[in-house]
Every structure is written in structure tokens, then in C-alpha cells.
Amino acid sequence: xxxxxxxxxxxxxxxxxxxxxxxxxxxxxxxxxxxxxxxxxxxxxxxxxxxxxxxxxxxxxxxxxxxxxxxxxxxxxxxxxxxxxxxxxxxxxxxxxxxxxxxxxxxxxxxxxxxxx
Amino acid sequence: xxxxxxxxxxxxxxxxxxxxxxxxxxxxxxxxxxxxxxxxxxxxxxxxxxxxxxxxxxxxxxxxxxxxxxxxxxxxxxxxxxxxxxxxxxxxxxxxxxxxxxxxxxx
Numbered sequence: 001x002x003x004x005x006x007x008x009x010x011x012x013x014x015x016x017x018x019x020x021x022x023x024x025x026x027x028x029x030x031x032x033x034x035x036x037x038x039x040x041x042x043x044x045x046x047x048x049x050x051x052x053x054x055x056x057x058x059x060x061x062x063x064x065x066x067x068x069x070x071x072x073x074x075x076x077x078x079x080x081x082x083x084x085x086x087x088x089x090x091x092x093x094x095x096x097x098x099x100x101x102x103x104x105x106x107x108x109x110x111x112x113x114x115x116x117x
Numbered sequence: 118x119x120x121x122x123x124x125x126x127x128x129x130x131x132x133x134x135x136x137x138x139x140x141x142x143x144x145x146x147x148x149x150x151x152x153x154x155x156x157x158x159x160x161x162x163x164x165x166x167x168x169x170x171x172x173x174x175x176x177x178x179x180x181x182x183x184x185x186x187x188x189x190x191x192x193x194x195x196x197x198x199x200x201x202x203x204x205x206x207x208x209x210x211x212x213x214x215x216x217x218x219x220x221x222x223x224x
Contacts, residue, residue: 027144035214042219044205044216044218044219045154045156045205045207045216045219046216047118047207047214047215047216050214055134059212059213061213064211067207088188097161100167101209102209102210102214103150103151103164103167103207103209104152104154104162105164105167105173105174106164107161107162107163107164108182109160109163110161111143111159111223
């Protein structure tokens with residue numbers, strides 16, 4: 001069974017940094033694209049970034065470009081999202097998802113990031 | 118960027134009824150690269166439909182998707198209490214991937 005577990009969320013001040021992790025199991029992680037999607041409190045879903053199997057293709061939402069960095073460690077079956085210069089509008093539950101040709105067929109339970117002073 | 122608009126915002130239904138959810142795109146979603154998800158409170162989304170009409174693994178036959186171009190529909194026949202959730206459409210024709218704002222189904 002595919003399993004994705006996010007961690008690393010928490011409370012951070014504006015301008016601060018946080019690194020999210022996503023641990024994958026139940027499938028061959030190195031064979032798949034992976035994606036981060038976020039959801040602000042009471043709001044809808046917003047795609048944030050995705051990465052291919054070899055880290056040779058990485059794409060970001062315009063509003064996070066230059067602030068967020070997505071990378072992976074296939075040996076550890078893990079995905080990471082380094083978030084710098086955080087803003088109040090980055091407050092959300094962050095989900096990692098397995099990306100199959102652009103749609104997301106398995107999701108984690110999410111980790112909450114709160115940016116507030 | 119492809120903007121997806123879902124309607125209605127909220128659907129109040131009775132058990133056993135059929136629900137019809139709409140998703141309209143601001144430009145053509147070629148190859149029908151359109152997916153539907155279900156999200157219940159406190160949970161991550163679950164993939165229901167991809168390619169506009171293909172059911173994901175384990176999804177009951179009463180969930181069906183249709184449409185092409187700019188107009189897509191998710192139909193849930195014979196609603197049950199377990200179908201109360203928010204439903205989102207998502208396009209994967211181009212980057213950035215975008216979602217509709219969601220339709221809440223109340224039973």
C-alpha cells in the first residue's frame with residue numbers, strides 16, 4: 001500500500017525558514033514524480049511544486065519561486081521542501097502526493113505550517 | 118494559466134439521489150487531462166477520476182466523469198452519507214497545475 005507521511009510543519013515568524021519532509025513507502029519512489037500541494041485554512045487546493053525522478057526537472061508556483069527549494073533523496077525514499085522568507089500567505093496544510101503523469105494518485109495527511117509573529 | 122471554475126458551490130442532496138458537479142476551464146484542456154478528487158474534513162484528498170472519465174483504483178462505479186474541451190462533469194449516482202465531502206477538479210494539461218475552488222456536497 002502506498003504511504004506518504006509529511007513532517008516538519010510548525011509555527012514560524014514571517015521571514016523565517018522551515019524544511020518539510022515527506023517519507024514514502026509501499027512503492028518504488030525513484031520511479032515517480034512527486035508534488036507538494038497546499039491548502040490554506042478553510043480554502044481550496046493549490047499546487048506548489050513538483051520534481052521528476054532524477055531532479056532534472058523541478059517546477060514551482062510563481063509565488064514561491066526563489067523562496068522554496070524542492071529536492072529529493074531516492075536512497076532514503078524522501079522528498080523535501082525547503083521554505084525560506086516565509087510569508088503569512090504561506091500558512092497552510094502542505095500535502096505531498098505521488099504524481100502520475102500530472103494527476104495525484106496518492107496523498108499524505110499533510111503537515112500544518114503557520115507563519116505568524 | 119488555466120483557471121477552473123466549479124459549480125455549484127454547495128449541493129444539498131438526499132440519500133439515493135444523483136449529484137451532478139460541473140467544472141469549466143478558461144481554455145481547452147487538451148487530451149482531457151482533467152482529474153477529480155474527493156476531500157473529507159481532516160483528510161488528504163483522494164483521487165476519483167483521471168483522464169476526465171477513467172475511475173481510479175478502488176473507486177465505486179457510481180462515480181463517473183465525462184466531458185471534453187472546456188466543460189467537464191462529475192456524476193455521483195445513488196448518493197450515500199459517506200459521499201458528503203468537497204470535490205475538486207484539477208487540470209494537468211499545463212503548468213502550473215490548477216484546481217477548481219471546490220463543490221461541497223451535503224447529504
